Amino acid sequence: MPHFAKLYNFACWLTQDRVAAEDLVQETYTKALKGFSSFQQGTNFRAWIYRILRNTFLTTEAGLRATVSLDSDDAVPEPTTTETPASVLFARFEQTAIQKALEELPVNYREMILLCDVEEMSYQEVAQALGIPIGTVMSRLSRARKAMRVLLMAGTEGVAR
Amino acid sequence: MNCELCRTNLDAYVDEGLSPEELGAIYEHLRTCRTCAAEALAHLQMKRETRAAANARFTPSAAFRLRVEKAIQPERKPLWKIGALPVWMHGVGVAALAFLLIAVSATVSARHAANDQAIAELLDMHVATMASANPVDVVSTDRHTVKPWFQGKLPFAFNLPELKDSAYKLLGGKVIYFNHSPGAQLLFELRKHQLSVFIVQERPGWHPFRPASAAVSEKGFSVESWTESGLRYVVISDTSPTDVHGLSELLRAAASQ
């Protein structure tokens, strides 16, 4: 199954629950198979299937709870810092500190980081997967990364040099 | 370009989302502005570290994969029967087939993933060994001490190479459990780099490793793997593939003695 392990990893990060992630992935593949005729050959399959997963997630209970923040960028206060403080420059963060920060991010920021940094999708692909304009991808990603840095700084016990 | 514009473009810079002109402009600025250059480096580092921390953090169980495979398996109609389906079903059949085609190519990558998973597991063991205060249970540079230590602990025996005239040094070994079977992990050193050699029994019908034996890079580590007389050897290290290959050659020569 295409992208199976990656989708599962993404689903776990979204739901923060292994059982819910399994349900989500299984439903994604079922829907993908059913709706495969709507997939246009030559367009991006990865973005398409991630979009199915993400839209399915939005209809789950956890997804509904997250929806509040998902499509509104106002729900999350803008991090005040624009500069990366010197303490973060060149700091090596423990993997666990990064994982914790990622878990604490609001879902709309977390999925942004996951698609861009972990899946290494292009802005175009992310826009397709989330169904938002490229400009929104860029501005939300920038905010997501700032929020991530703020969280990492807050947990300075995770900083190792 | 000024600093403000540079900062706005840093995300797109690390995401390779800049046009050639924008890229040229930002390079120009980064060459002359140390503050922005430091910031750019921090961005790059952050992206890399995030990927390392979050990618494959959760892996699906084999049972779950099987369950989904079963769930989406359309009734397997032979290709030639598709034409005999009622007209209204043609669309369904074609979609299912097209999906299966993607699924077939994915099966290949699933096999690849199984290989990756086996390698990843051994990689983890290697990294854990590096981090451990007591990396090995038998500490000796002498193969005549290390080899007999494994006797009675493993259901198989293996040969260790003579390293007197080589740059490699034996550090010791320990018993590991891989895929529910005991195996050997041997630790070697080369120019301050440590190399793990894993030896496990091959099982009939169980092929988690790629057949190729060439040393390749996986996540910054070099890996070489081969089988010999029913044993699977995997050499892993953060040294170059050439160094890993060198030790592999010595082990192969010893095994055929």
Ligand SMILES: [Zn+2]
């Ligand atoms: Zn500058």
